[in-house]
Amino acid sequence: MFLAIVAIATLSAGFGLLLGFAAVRFRTEGDPVVDRIDSLLPQTQCAQCGFPGCRPYAAAIVSEGADINRCPPGGDATIRALADLLDREPKPLDPERGVVKPRAVAVIDEEVCIGCTLCIQACPVDAILGAGKLMHTVIADECTGCELCVEPCPVDCIDMIEEPVTLSTWRWPQPVDSTGGSGSPARQAG
């Protein structure tokens, strides 16, 4: 009885030591800061910041010292959250990168669509459904409103429609921004 307890305890302790050693030896050099920045970004994957997507931007903020004011979809709220996380001064959104707009959803005019699949290739989040020579449509729940599909469309049948404010999306308006940011009224709707 006693022997059994000792044997199992020894076995467990041995494996515990082995795993502890492995945890130290095989520690991944994953950057937790990149993950935390990435979770603050809006994940629209719109590339307006000049990087291919939200995660590359997060990586660039850490490794290349990219500015934190390059994300128009996130607006001032994101800039403030990033400034808090990284201990940097919040600054107004870089106007070169675009302006803050209310959240919109792409809508394809299905009468006009010729089924060229160009918008499907442009969509960073695979929110457009369709096949060659068949009408396409946007999955509204998946659309991040990045506008990347508008440009490639040869017949201009994609419109960005602002989401109407409903009971489930209405928020209290944010207090007026005192950091000198472009406290756009548009954020209040979103």
Place this chain on the structure above:
Amino acid sequence: MSELASILVATVLVNNFVLVKFLGLCPFMGVSRKLETATGMALATTFVLTLAAVCSYLVNVYLLRPLELEYLRTIAFILVIAAVVQFTEMLVEKTSPLLHQVLGIYLPLITTNCAVLGVALLNIQESHNFLESLIYGLGAALGFSLVMILFAGIRERLAVADVPAPFRGASIALITAGLMALGFMGFAGLVKV
């Protein structure tokens, strides 16, 4: 040598762990929707199964048998398997982050794969020596990988097939698995076990 080869063929085809012994059915059903994840799962399981078979053999021979604690076999083997799986997860995360991302939740789930414990216990039951245990574990893993990948391929085609409504989803998958098991019965008698 021919003894080892016959163990290998027997475990891969004749006594296939999934389709003949019906062990390890949970990942067989759960992770076989896509060929990609099935392949990843098969690789991870191959590694874990082989390693766990060897480790359990060593624990049994050098710890449990000398101390006459063979009645603790099951719990000791579960401990061994859990440790091996955890170790594999760390190793995979370090060496192949991509594979780690693909496997995601499934890697820790190998702990509960009954085929892993089954191999360890059957090794003892059939009083295999070290090399035989290794080959038995490897064969079981290869057999698991084989049917896993075959099944994932079939299910990818099933996903676009026009299946009658009452059979859709798990039922057609189980029927397919049953037919595959019937097919594998054709290997019976290939090797005298």
